[in-house]
Amino acid sequence: MRKLLSICACSAGLASTQIACAYDLPALNLGLTSFMDGGLPAGGGWYVQQYLQNYSANHLRDKDGNDLGLPRHELDYQLALTQLSYLSDLRVGNASLGLNMLVPIIAHIDVDDGLDNAALKARSGVGDLLxxxxxxxxxxxxxxxxxxxxxxxxxxxxxxxEYDRDRDINPGNNAWSFNPYWAATYWFTPKWTASLRAHYLYNGKNNAPVRALGDLDDMQAGQALHANFTTEYAVTEHLRLGLNGYWLKQISDTRFDGHEVSGRREKVWAIGPGAMYSFSPDDHLFFNAYFEQDAENRPEGTRVQARYVHHF
Incomplete structure (x- = not known):
């Protein structure tokens, strides 16, 4: 349900040139959820969802959408994460209460800055709990x-x-965040639907920022808005095909030691094809691909994932 990777900062000495970039926001749900997102597919009880994702970027963008001044701009990671959901019998009016929990595990991160990773250092490991x-x-x-x-x-x-101040790319963010959302699905016809998931993000302070940011006591990433959007059509009883996308825009400046720093706001959007195959009312398999565009202060690449949903 999240971006699963936090790139907090990067810096390198290139002759007399110092390169720095933002990449402040924590891991977010950028395209992890897609079709039929407004409701759980089989009613109350326990659900387990397993995600497998590959992300590959050959652009690391600055505040103007240009590549950073590095010989190479390659970032690749593969991850697996598990989500547990429970929809209870507790009722509030015309609604039921439930709980989600998600733990990401990043299997492998590979970065190449063309400088033997003098500018970008990464580590693999377990990400934050949601x-x-x-x-x-x-x-x-x-x-x-x-x-x-x-x-x-x-x-x-x-x-x-896991988080390391001496690494620019970490699976953990070393700060809490509040990321509520509203998700909805509308049926135009029994076979054709559209879904939207709209998030707001507020970040707490990181009291041990990565050292590449300088001599700081704390760093607080800015607030952001982000959304997933999809539409799909049931071409058979079991198979749905459609389009899926996401959008992200940071709406306030990051703070260093309580002071706003301009030029670090992030944005990106992506779109691509998707499919959903329902083996039964309790078992569903999703495939989604996303091609990112117009990134600023972020990597820009391609995201491909598979997600399996099982209802007990």
Whole structure:
């Protein structure tokens, strides 16, 4: 449900030139969720979701959307993460209460700056823990089935992941964040739907910023908005095909020791094809690909993932 990788800063001496970049935001859900996102597919009880993702970027963008002044700009990682969800029988009006928990494990991170990684140093390991209580509203029904369903979740990211001040790329962020969202699915017809998941992000302070940022006591990443959006069509009883995308925009400046620093705001958007195959009401397999565009203060690349959902 998140970006799964935090690139906090980078710096390198190139002759007399000092290179620095932002990349301040924590791990986020950029495209991890897609079709039929407004409701759990099989009602109450326990769910397990397994994600496998490959991300590959050959652009590391600066604040103007240009490549950083490095000989190479290659970042690749492969990750696996597991999500547990529980939708209870506890009711609040026309809705049920539930809980999500997600632990990412990054299997491998590879970075190449063309300088024997003098500018960019990375480590692999376990990422931060995410916990989110949610309220799942009952679907609004039409004459031919559901027409609309939605959910609100209050996600909190906890700084439990591995983090090293001497590494620019870390699986953990070393700061808590609050990342609530609203997710909804609308049925245009029984076979054609569109879904949206809209997030707001507020970040706490990192009291041990990476050393590449300089002699700082703390760093607080700015606030951001981000969203996943999809539309798909059931081409058979079991197979749905469509488009999926995401969008991210940082809306306030990062703070160094309490002072706002301009020129570090991040943004990116992506779109690509997707598919969902339902083996049964309790088992679903998703494939999603995303091609990023117009990145600023972020990597820009391609994201491909598979996700399996099982309801017990």
């Amino acid at each position: 916990i989110g209580p949610f309220i799942q509203f009952d679907p609004i029904m039409g004459p031919d089935g559901p027409r609309f369903v939605h959910r609100i979740e209050l996600q909190v990211n906890l700084p439990t992941g």
